Amino acid sequence: MKLLILDRDGVINQDSDAYIKTLDEWIPILSSITAIARLSKAGWTVAVATNQSGIARGYYDLATLESMHARLRQLVAEQGGEVGLIVHCPHGPDDGCDCRKPKPGMLEQIAAHYATELAGIWFVGDTSGDLQAALAVDCQPVLVKTGKGERTLAKPLPPGTLVFDDLAAVADQLLS
Numbered sequence: 476m477k478l479l480i481l482d483r484d485g486v487i488n489q490d491s492d493a494y495i496k497t498l499d500e501w502i503p504i505l506s507s508i509t510a511i512a513r514l515s516k517a518g519w520t521v522a523v524a525t526n527q528s529g530i531a532r533g534y535y536d537l538a539t540l541e542s543m544h545a546r547l548r549q550l551v552a553e554q555g556g557e558v559g560l561i562v563h564c565p566h567g568p569d570d571g572c573d574c575r576k577p578k579p580g581m582l583e584q585i586a587a588h589y590a591t592e593l594a595g596i597w598f599v600g601d602t603s604g605d606l607q608a609a610l611a612v613d614c615q616p617v618l619v620k621t622g623k624g625e626r627t628l629a630k631p632l633p634p635g636t637l638v639f640d641d642l643a644a645v646a647d648q649l650l651s
């Protein structure tokens with residue numbers, strides 16, 4: 476199946492060092508919304524794997540997180556596309572969970588949901604943790620320069636990492 480997995484903050488929407496704590500702070504990268512719709516309409520399944528330690532930290536609750544994801548789904552649907560499974564890790568760095576990136580647990584959840592293998596599946600992120608999670612399960616690590624991507628690019632990347640300006644450029648490549 477044509478499956479693409481995305482990180483959320485910094486790839487689909489703007490990120491902030493102060494976390495994305497409210498629906499109003501969830502500001503879509505409009506070209507990314509269009510990219511998701513384009514891919515979806517072309518037969519791609521677009522899933523999301525996102526760390527949301529802000530829940531463990533008490534910055535926002537699950538209902539607020541889900542309101543952001545409802546907004547994402549609405550924006551993509553308005554362009555004729557749809558968003559697939561969205562998986563989040565609500566835990567903090569010290570909780571020892573299996574789902575927080577750079578661990579690959581969320582990617583494995585997505586693969587199990589779709590009954591597919593992960594090898595070679597592109598995982599698009601903006602941080603080194605995203606790239607490490609991809610490598611842990613033989614996904615293709617893909618870095619975009621949006622969000623924290625430029626900071627990530629300033630340090631050595633895992634061999635084989637693909638780099639694109641933004642998700643729109645990733646979609647252009649996949650749809651070419």
Ligand SMILES: O=P(O)(O)OC[C@@H](O)[C@H]1O[C@@H](OP(=O)(O)O)[C@@H](O)[C@@H](O)[C@@H]1O
Pocket residue numbers: 482483484485490491492493494495524525526527528529568
């Ligand atoms: O990029 P994704 O995985 O979709 O989400 C990242 C967010 O959960 C937050 O992750 C935090 O990292 P810590 O969780 O505090 O290490 C910080 O980097 C925040 O700036 C960022 O908004």
Ligand SMILES: [Mg+2]
Pocket residue numbers: 482483484485486490600601602622
């Ligand atoms: Mg991110």
Ligand SMILES: [Zn+2]
Pocket residue numbers: 564565566572573574575
């Ligand atoms: Zn977790």
